[in-house]
Amino acid sequence: MDDIKFREILKDCGLSANGISILNNLLLESHIELLNNIINFSRDDIDNLAKIKPCMENSANEISDAFYLRLAGIEGLRGKLNADTKLLEQLKLTNADYLKSLFELNYDENYYKNRIAVGLAHNIFGISPSIYIAIYSYYNNLVSSFILKCCQKNGLSLVDTLKTVNSIQKKLTIDTTFAIESYYKKSIDDFYKIEQASFSQLVTIAEYRDEDTGRHILRVSNFAKIIASELGMDKIYQEQLLHAAPMHDIGKVGIPDKILLKPGRFTKEEFEIMKSHCEIGHNILKNSESQTLKQGAIIALSHHENFNGTGYPKGLKGEEIPLEGRITKIADVFDALVNKRIYKPAFTIDETIKIIRDEMKPKEAFDPDCFNAFFKGLDEIIEVKKNIDGNGHPDA
Secondary structure: OOHHHHHHHHHHOOOOHHHHHHHHHOOOHHHHHHHHHHHOOOHHHHHHHHHHHHHHHHHHHHHHHHHHHHHHOOOOOHHHHHHOHHHHHHHHHHHHHHHHHHOOOOOOHHHHHHHHHHHHHHHHHOOOHHHHHHHHHHHHHHHHHHHHHHHHHOOOOHHHHHHHHHHHHHHHHHHHHHHHHHHHHHHHHHHHHHHHHHHHHHHHHHHOOOOOOOHHHHHHHHHHHHHHHHOOOOHHHHHHHHHHHHHHHHHHHHOOHHHHOOOOOOOHHHHHHHHOHHHHHHHHHOOOOOHHHHHHHHHHHHOOOOOOOOOOOOOOOHHHOOHHHHHHHHHHHHHHHHOOEOOEOOOOHHHHHHHHHHHHOEOOOEOHHHHHHHHHOHHHHHHHHHHHHHHOOOOO
């Protein structure tokens, strides 16, 4: 299975960037090496498997057809499998190809991509892992019965036959586990996307008290993701930040409208109340079991801290400020400057950049690394802003 086809499969399954990264991690060289070391075929195993290889390759389609015929006969799966005959035929072919590759003894990245594809296909059909595990015993016996026939045809001794069957059973167990793991990762990713959608609705409700469009949260989250990318953070971190950064101002739900919506400057007392939105947001989110909400709590508390220690609410300095807070800080400031607020007009891009460079500055308001990453990604940030403002979507 080539890389382009594999990426298409992942895309067709509707996986998030987070889910794709997790599945790709299953294909790390160190992981594949570990799986192959567990198998540890002996020289005799390899020689015996080579003898029956042509016979097993000729039997691959027959084994695959028998396996899916059995699956289609299970109550609750019959309708699902027969409803999509095209996908069912593709599954049969994929499984037949897998059986052929099983005897190539070349268990590389492409080999395991095939196993991931099977796991994802079973997820699409709604074949639960419990059923898949249960049917495994049938599949194992089915393959083993054909191995016995092929061993007999090729004159292998009883001892060598038993060793060969044992070797393949060991490999089938690992492969089935691998396919189930990819199925599980896909299921987890489905819940993850539902969770992120729920978070988006939550922060949008809060933002509507302060913004006419609610697009501020969408812009800031995408700007933060770009900055994280330019910092070299991995895809999983970027994806989580994309969904956590919108919660930076969730604490504003606790600020009275007469202050939150005030068109002029705050009094000293009003500003103190306004600043409390950081701790309010942190308290709302901090006890969640969700890693995204926990990261949102950190961002809510830290995105108004200054790198030189003059920010609020804790007066943190330098790397005492969590990285996600330092990233969201510059994303939030840029968006606040280039867009109209109830208390100020919108500045142009050039005016905003001048303020960021000359008045706020790296090492003062901003982490220098985040500052540099922001400017490296500025063209992309401006393009994303145009798309969101024009169409409400970062990729429009």
